[in-house]
Amino acid sequence: MTTWLIRRLIQALFVVLAMSVIVFIGVHVIGNPVDILISPEADQAERARIIASLGLDQPLWKQYVLFVDDALRGDLGRSFVFNEPALRLIAQRMPATLELAVTAVLMSMLFGIPLGLYAGLYPDGVVARTIMAGSILGFSLPTFWVGLMLIMVFAVQLGWLPSTGRGATAELFGIQWSFLTLDGLRHLLLPALNLSLFNISLVLRLVRAGVRETLPMDFVKFARAKGLAPARVIFVHVLKNIMIPVVTVVGLELGSTIAFAVVTESVFAWPGMGKLIIDSINVLDRPVIVAYLMMIVLLFVTINLVVDLLYTLLDPRVRLEAKG
Amino acid sequence: MTATLEVRNLRTHFFTRAGVVKAVDDVSFSIAGGQVLGLVGESGSGKSVTGFSVMGLVDPPGHVVEGAILYQGRDITRLSERDMRALRGNRIAMIFQDPMMTLNPVLRIDTQMIEAVQAHAKVSRAQARSRARDALGQVGIPSPDERLAAYPHQFSGGMRQRVAIAIALLHHPDLLIADEPTTALDVTIQAQILSEVQKLAVTYGTALIWITHDLSVIAGLADEIAVMYAGRIVETGSAARVLDTPLHPYTQGLIGSVPSRNRRGEKLRQIPGMTPSLLRLPPGCAFRTRCPHADAACEQEPEPSQPVPGQTTRCFHPLIAVSA
């Protein structure tokens, strides 16, 4: 287990390093680093000063070492727009994004598992067919358009829910959260639903396929032959077997959910780091872009690692292989 | 005294898209406490479906369409699902063919045993656990206390089958249906399991239906033998009579295809042809296309007859008449 963990950690480190090279090359080689890293408003003298201080007159490999060195000390440049360290800006926005993404993932399980279970248990019914057709839409519809439609229906036409912003927040662990206030929850509902739609479809299909695959298995029949109640057979014997791939996929999807939050945050003006990056790209606030990219790579590698760990904990068979 | 189980004119059909499969077609037999009935036939003859019909575990598109299954005089085909569940795993139990598939891979052995105890007995978890431990000890599993905490994949095939037997016998059932429980095991372990089950069945006075395709397995075990072919019982009688003086040509063919020490050096006799598809059964005797004695008479439906006392067959040309 320990050797396995160490090996995975080294792999993760390698990925982060590789991505830092790619981001570095992207910013420093393909683009003009002087334009990218220095505010267009800077005058000639300041430009020269910054070029020297950033080491842009140094050879490329030295620049990369410098970049990594700064990054390790948490210095990824200052935002031109906010005139604040880019990393701090992102750290400020991160809780809003995480709150949105985690809510969306939870919603995907909350809706996806019961719907998938139903569709798997009664595959030929009208309801199940409707659910499956709906899931095709969930896969096909672009997130941003669904978001617009949600706003149009629930905010503009019906006026039930607010269309933009986080609403009132309350503090927990020194961070502001929306889900702690009723107003915040009302603001959270539509964006989270929007973001979870794809995942609901995904979970639903996984669960349905799992149910269809597991039901004819001998161990299910044996469980019924023991005289267990149907609820116990389905919720313990069938569902526990299905939960392994579902948790893995949902865990992996947390990463892409955070990434796709970019879209939802833009539609619902949700002040998270996704909206920040889009705004930054549109005004060419490159230090923020670089910082965002590095942060998200780190986040992703961490999520992949945690999912792998969870997977081994959930499946006794994998656990044994990892031990041996 | 009423029989533990009496099956009368049972018909279980599967309504598939390709047509109606008459998996069990007019099957009758009975078995008393402490008795062993060998239900013999090749794959697809309907012997497993007969077992599942008794358990009330025939899945759609299959149904019991006709007949009665009398457990201690009560027709259990008319029981509500709830009442049937109270019998299942309690008074009537079943063990399956493939021990690798009968235990849920993601649940520990104790979970799977305790739920089986608690499904029919109002006992605490601790009591259920100790009953589970005793049951494991009875089927010859060493250090049952430790093994309870293990997962199925940590057991060998033979050990898993012992666990399944222990679960089936937890409530000392009146009837145990063993669906080829030794087929997937090594020969040496087959014999162990066989004598284990027989011993326990005698101890608890359990009626045992042993389903197999292998006549040699039940030769020394069964009191009665019923031979199934294409959904029907073609011959029944005491084990000694059926094995020594088979009446039906199919039974004779089965006996002839068993390798035996007495006939060393002799060629094994095969039954010519293949099992007919249950979808396209020819009218009349289903065996006539493969039968050396078939003639025009066999195009009619053979009814059960008793050419010899205590031995019933469905054949127009029972072998007793040929030799006499």
Place this chain on the structure above:
Amino acid sequence: MSSADTAPKLPLPLREGVGGRGPVREETPFRRFVSEFAASHIAVAGLIIFVLIGVAAIFASLIAPQNPYDLAQLDIMDGRLPPGSASSTGYTYLLGTDDQGRDMLSGILYGLRISLGVGVGSALIACVVGTSLGLFAAYIGGRTDAAIMRLVDLQLSFPSILVALMILAVLGKGVMNVVLALVIVEWAYYTRTVRASALVERRREYIEAAECLALPRRRIIFRHLLPNCLPPLIVIATQQVARAIALEATLSFLGLGVPITEPSLGLLIANGYQYMLSGKYWISFYPGIALLVTIVSINLVGDQLRDVLNPRLKR
């Protein structure tokens, strides 16, 4: 084991529809494929709709009532008219107009052309690049294979939107940049798929035979290996076209995609977004519907292709 047990497992009946050799006159693999595809009416409907959309996009300049990018034809007085309104010149705006007084129907037809062009174009380029890499990885094996697959794993561990975002953040907006971003996002799917089926195929006898004949490596890969990897490739390609169109729309909606001078459906939707809150839904709604129908029709075709071409799913 009796012969009855082994008989249904023979792979031959399954292979006919895919590999297709042998002198079967009446039922060629292609005809069989067509009839199996046509078994689903929904998929056929999807195909018909997609073809119609494609034709409408290609001939947009002939069909559209107005050239939405010819400023001389626009009348700012006709701005934001609801669907069915008459223009000052007596023409009926079936789907209304946008803030510039542009006929939405014409805008959608022109927008479709850009959306489809970018989507199909990038999917094709990604297909060529990804397939070649996958075939080489499978055929050459060893370190080349390991290196390519590492890259694929790395690429696939990041969500498409993020990769596209990174590229466009560095390169800036523009049609060619979007295509490039989509290609970089998509190639790995093709590589993974093709490699997987090529690995299976390359162990078969006909590749061995070709190698014994000392045919050039390129000929073996493209003339022998590739055709046998086509079925999964076609399925992936269909799915990727739909994904590319959706992703392009998303990027353009975010303002990172195509420039304002060449508006795709995504950009049209973005333009209408600000008016939606005031109830002028049609500026965003109808381009959205066009986008939706396009993507769903492709996915319907793709789903059926997957069912027909995947031998594992056959009974």
